[in-house]
Each structure stands twice: as structure tokens, then as C-alpha cells.
Amino acid sequence: MTAEKQLYTISVYTENNIGLLNRISAIFQRRHINIESINSSVSEIEGVSKFTIVVDLQEEQMKKIIGQIDKQVEVIKAYYHTDDETIYQESCLFKVKSDLLFEERKIQNIIKESNARIVTVNRVFFVIEKSGMKKEIELLYRELKPFGILQFTRSGRISVTKQPMEISKMLKAFN
Missing domain, CATH: 3.30.70.1150 (ACT-like. Chain A, domain 2)
Structure with missing residues (x-):
């Protein structure tokens, strides 16, 4: 049985470096996955940018994509959420x-x-x-x-999660 596709909102917390958007979009391009929307902005964490990307995928594909995004040097952490888990x-x-x-x-x-x-x-x-x-x-x-x-x-989607984001705790540990 094939898993159902659904919309996922990806939050990617990054250093603000030139070329990162190209590398992240290439991850989707290589797999022939269409990005429904993309937004880039500052985040709640000083000096950290946030990409909000919306894609329509099966969860197995989503997990692989997150793994590839997380491997990018400038990426601090990437998360994915369903529409029920976000306010957008x-x-x-x-x-x-x-x-x-x-x-x-x-x-x-x-x-x-x-x-x-x-x-x-x-x-x-x-x-x-x-x-x-x-x-x-x-x-x-x-x-x-x-x-x-x-x-x-x-615009592309902007969103916040209903649950607290673990990245805030993770980054506080570094400071």
C-alpha cells in the first residue's frame, strides 16, 4: 500500500550564506519534487535565518529530504510539520x-x-x-x-508551530 501524499511545511534554520538557497532547492530538483511555496526571513533567533518551504510529499520522502537538508554545512536544523501542527x-x-x-x-x-x-x-x-x-x-x-x-x-507561506520549537533550547545551550 502506498502512503498518501500530504502538504508539509519545512522550517530550515540557517546561517545567512550566499548560495544556500540554490543548494536547498537542488535537493528538491534532483528528486523532481515541486516546491509549492518558499519564504525566507529572519527568525526568532538573532543572526539565524529561516526558510519556510511547502511541499506535497509522502512522509518517507519527507524524512529523506530533511536528512539531505540537515547535511548542508550552513543548516543549523531542519524540521517538517503537517498543517495540523502549524498556524500559517x-x-x-x-x-x-x-x-x-x-x-x-x-x-x-x-x-x-x-x-x-x-x-x-x-x-x-x-x-x-x-x-x-x-x-x-x-x-x-x-x-x-x-x-x-x-x-x-x-507571498509564500509563513508559519509558526503550535508546539515550542526545540531549536530555541538547542541554541541556548550553545550560548
Whole structure:
């Protein structure tokens, strides 16, 4: 019986070195695994960066990938979690023609009902920001599409675990 694929969120704590992202993405590329989203940021630990990577895999594959990531010299520690073990969000921006904001009552209602917010308005365009689950962002996209979206961009997943991360304890032991 084949194990089911599921979404995993990988947290990779690293030193901030040039070329590491290429080496980590090559681990997935060699195995023909598509990365659903990737985000890089500072972490809760000073001087330590964090990659958040989302992939759709079987757990056996996931364990092998984590082992390969952990072998990278600059990687302090890599973890993987299921969606049930994390709290996660995405963020996006929509750029829409300004005249629609004033002429189309429906757009104002869509913005309000989706808990999005207007970031900026000028004579030519306005920008809407929405943070939430992927499904919420996709719904807002579908609702705004008929009005003509001038530009759209979405972040990768950002997440925190529901349980404490062991890396904080591990790094405190070094200090």
C-alpha cells in the first residue's frame, strides 16, 4: 500500500550564506519534487535565518529530504510539520483601477466582506492587501478578476508551530 501524499511545511534554520538557497532547492530538483511555496526571513533567533518551504510529499520522502537538508554545512536544523501542527498564513496584494473603487459598490463590499484592506489609493489605481489562508486569497482573486486586476502578487507561506520549537533550547545551550 502506498502512503498518501500530504502538504508539509519545512522550517530550515540557517546561517545567512550566499548560495544556500540554490543548494536547498537542488535537493528538491534532483528528486523532481515541486516546491509549492518558499519564504525566507529572519527568525526568532538573532543572526539565524529561516526558510519556510511547502511541499506535497509522502512522509518517507519527507524524512529523506530533511536528512539531505540537515547535511548542508550552513543548516543549523531542519524540521517538517503537517498543517495540523502549524498556524500559517499567506499575504497578497492586488492592484486595481481606481475608478472602479468609486463606481462599483460591489468592489467595496468584496473588500469589506473578505477582511482585506486598502493600502493606497491614487487617481490611477488602488492597492488591496489580504492576509489569510490560501483558499481565502484564491476566493478574493476570483471575486476581483471580473473587474480587471492590473497586478497581483502572493507571498509564500509563513508559519509558526503550535508546539515550542526545540531549536530555541538547542541554541541556548550553545550560548
